[in-house]
Every structure is written in structure tokens, then in C-alpha cells.
Amino acid sequence: MKMEVQDISKQIIDPKNLVYDRSPLMTDNVLTYCPGCGHGVVHHLMAEVIDEMGIQSETIGVAPVGCSVLAYEFLDVDWLQAPHGRAPAVATGLKRIMPEKYIFTYQGDGDLAAIGTGETIHACNRGEHITIIFINNGIYGMTGGQMAPTTLPGMATSTSPYGRDVSTMGYPIKMTELVAQLPGTYYVTRQAVHKPGNVRKTKKAIQKAFENQKLKKGVSLVEVVSNCNNGWKMTPVKSNTWMEENMFPYYPLGDIKVDGELVK
Amino acid sequence: MAKQRGAIVVDIERCKGCELCIEACPTSVIRMERKVNGKSYHFAYMENPAECTGCNNCAIVCPDGVISVYRMKVEV
Numbered sequence A: 001m002k003m004e005v006q007d008i009s010k011q012i013i014d015p016k017n018l019v020y021d022r023s024p025l026m027t028d029n030v031l032t033y034c035p036g037c038g039h040g041v042v043h044h045l046m047a048e049v050i051d052e053m054g055i056q057s058e059t060i061g062v063a064p065v066g067c068s069v070l071a072y073e074f075l076d077v078d079w080l081q082a083p084h085g086r087a088p089a090v091a092t093g094l095k096r097i098m099p100e101k102y103i104f105t106y107q108g109d110g111d112l113a114a115i116g117t118g119e120t121i122h123a124c125n126r127g128e129h130i131t132i133i134f135i136n137n138g139i140y141g142m143t144g145g146q147m148a149p150t151t152l153p154g155m156a157t158s159t160s161p162y163g164r165d166v167s168t169m170g171y172p173i174k175m176t177e178l179v180a181q182l183p184g185t186y187y188v189t190r191q192a193v194h195k196p197g198n199v200r201k202t203k204k205a206i207q208k209a210f211e212n213q214k215l216k217k218g219v220s221l222v223e224v225v226s227n228c229n230n231g232w233k234m235t236p237v238k239s240n241t242w243m244e245e246n247m248f249p250y251y252p253l254g255d256i257k258v259d260g261e262l263v264k
Numbered sequence B: 001m002a003k004q005r006g007a008i009v010v011d012i013e014r015c016k017g018c019e020l021c022i023e024a025c026p027t028s029v030i031r032m033e034r035k036v037n038g039k040s041y042h043f044a045y046m047e048n049p050a051e052c053t054g055c056n057n058c059a060i061v062c063p064d065g066v067i068s069v070y071r072m073k074v075e076v
């Protein structure tokens, strides 16, 4: 018997048919990110992974300076908030005094690849058994869209209004490829969260990066190439298309190092 | 014949109207409401509920975790 569409929808919307809901590890606080910002998607994935692994009470995050400075308001695990760029150093200390805990940093490209370059490289070189989640949106989002070391050649930002001129401003730095060369990194991958398929892959990568901590074989780093539609001055949908066309050729997606072996 | 049917529920006041869910939906179920929520954002709703398969795509790309997805087998 055919029922009216509305009636069927009403029938479907029943707790017993629930197949997806926000992770219980996300707090009720409304995210402070701009509409359509990839930071939010990655937060939900981390919450899901930590929840599914059953490690909520054993996980400590280190929040950066940047738009995700308030990450501790959103993801219900223990957190510290580090000075700009220092998250890997803080995570090093935490992991060394509490080696059985799951310690991760969550950092933007301004944090990880500019002011925190030294901390990032040396934590990777020392082979700290931590997880680094690296959100690369090619810009300083929080402070108003200034050029970052990751900004693409020719890309206009508030501090490079005529586009990044590599002859005076240098080239975008591929931190992920760079740290993959160090023996202290065990898993290095680059993902995205703009499409459902990419979101599913990124979740697997984050899960692997957390599970690797049990092996004590060094740093697992997941870069997520993301949008900053506010900094890029685009609608969220347009920013994702722009990201595919411009960011992905320079920052290609995929695994770079798996189980300690370079695969690219 | 039994068919997978889905439905979404949008937490209207948390939706920021980014439209990424529209892009993610393979069966063009979602549209933005002309009305706005308390934060002045247009919000997502099911324009074509009959087409929803409950695939989760919209929910997992939603940066704000606004969408809950339900799925069941329906006799057609």
C-alpha cells in the first residue's frame, strides 16, 4: 500500500531508525567557526574516533592559537591550550609524563607551519609518540586572512593583496612531505573533508593516527587540506571548488608515509 | 518490494546555512528554507523527502553537526 510521503517520513523519524547523529563527545556548545568551515567537520570526526575507540578519559588534546583555539569548548576530552605554535612541545611533555595516554595536537597552518615550525620539526625528529592533526587552509584565518607560509603562489591575502610573489615571499611550504622524511614520523597522510568520500577517508586516517600511539613508533600526522571561506572571501561551496582546483594540485591528497615507510 | 528510505532532521537553530549538505546529497533532497533562524541564517530542509535514502552524506559533511539521519526499509 502506498502511503503519503510525509507520513512515511514521520514513520522513519523514530529513535529505532537513527543511523547518524552528532557524536556524544561533542558538547552542546555551538561551534564558533564560520559557516561551512572544515574545522567543524574534523572536530566531529575526532569525537567519533575517540568515542568509538573508547578512550575519552585517556585522551588529552593540545589546542593551538588560531580559529580552533576554543577546541576545548567543543570536544569533551581533557585539553591544554598551548601558546602559538608550541602545541607539539606541550604534547611532548604530556606524553613523556603520561606515556599511556593518547596525546594529540590540533593545529592550523599558521600555528604548525609558521611560528611553530621548530616545535613541529623537532617533535617529529625526536619521534614523539603523539598524533598531530594539521588543518591547512593556506591562510591565517583567525586574524583576518593574512598570508601564511602555506599560501599558494599568486594567492591574494590581506597581506599579499596582489598575490603571493614567490620571488620575495618564498614558496608554499609542504610541511607534511618535509616531516615525512624524518625517521621519527611513522604515519604521515594528507586528506580533505569537503566531500562525503573524503570525510570517510579522513576518519580512517585519524583513527589510524590514534591507534598508532599504542605502538610507540613515533609521530602520526594527518594533514587536512581545508577551506577558509572567510579568509578566501568566497561562499563555502565556492571555496571547496576553489580548493579542489588550486590547493589539491599543490597539496595532493593521499598517504605519504605508512607504518614507517615512505609510499610517495 | 522493500526499499531503503531515509529522512533527516535538521537542528534549525544550529544550522549556519552553508549549503554544503545540498552539494553532498546525491539525490537532491535538501534545499534552503526562505525563512531564517534566530541567527538570521537560512536553514536546510527536506524539499524532496521521497528521494532520501538515508545515506548520511549530508550529515557527515555538515561542519556543525546539525543533521540527524534515520533509515528504514519500506514496502513499496
Ligand SMILES: Cc1ncc(C[n+]2csc(CCOP(=O)(O)OP(=O)(O)O)c2C)c(N)n1
Binding pocket: A065, A066, A067, A068, A084, A107, A108, A109, A110, A111, A112, A115, A135, A137, A139, A140, A141, A142, A143, A148, A228
Ligand atoms: C605569539 C603570538 N603571535 C601571534 C598571534 C596572533 N595570531 C593569532 S591566530 C594567528 C594565526 C592562526 O592561523 P592558523 O594557524 O592558520 O589557524 P586558522 O585560524 O586559519 O585556523 C596569529 C598569527 C598570537 N596569538 N600569538
Ligand code: SF4
Binding pocket: A032, A033, A034, A037, A038, A039, A067, A137, A141, A142, A227, A228, A229, A230, A231
Ligand atoms: S576564519 Fe576561516 S578558518 Fe577561521 S572559522 Fe572562519 S572559515 Fe574557518
Ligand code: SF4
Binding pocket: A036, B010, B014, B015, B016, B017, B018, B019, B020, B021, B022, B043, B044, B061, B062, B063, B064, B065, B066, B067
Ligand atoms: S551543512 Fe549543516 S550547517 Fe550547512 S546548511 Fe547544511 S545543515 Fe546547515
